[in-house]
Amino acid sequence: MRQTRTKTIQEELVVCDRCRREMGPDAKDFELQERTAIRFRAGYGSVFGDGNLVEADICQHCLQEVFGKYLRITEDDGFDPQHKFSDEASRAYQEYQLQQVLATENFLRNFREAVQAKQQKD
Numbered sequence: 001m002r003q004t005r006t007k008t009i010q011e012e013l014v015v016c017d018r019c020r021r022e023m024g025p026d027a028k029d030f031e032l033q034e035r036t037a038i039r040f041r042a043g044y045g046s047v048f049g050d051g052n053l054v055e056a057d058i059c060q061h062c063l064q065e066v067f068g069k070y071l072r073i074t075e076d077d078g079f080d081p082q083h084k085f086s087d088e089a090s091r092a093y094q095e096y097q098l099q100q101v102l103a104t105e106n107f108l109r110n111f112r113e114a115v116q117a118k119q120q121k122d
Ligand SMILES: [Zn+2]
Pocket: 016, 017, 018, 019, 020, 021, 058, 059, 060, 061, 062, 063
């Protein structure tokens, strides 16, 4: 006997803060992977206010539309990069880069805490 059933799935989406485009985890949809996440705490003297948290999720289309004429795009091979970033600017990431940065920061924080705990114990 054949029957049908309705499945409800819940998935996390990221919504572009400018155009409201939904960027989902669907593997065929590259929008989520290509979004730019901005997450930083403003420093002393920042136009955003000292210590304030600044965040945005911007789809690739809005990034191109708003900043396209200011972006320097260098042809390169992602699997065999020949070009490096011109400096250590590091406050805007695409999602896959952000996860790596957050994991690294988390690792370093835990490592520092473990070292401090070991030093206090000795
Ligand atoms: Zn957008």
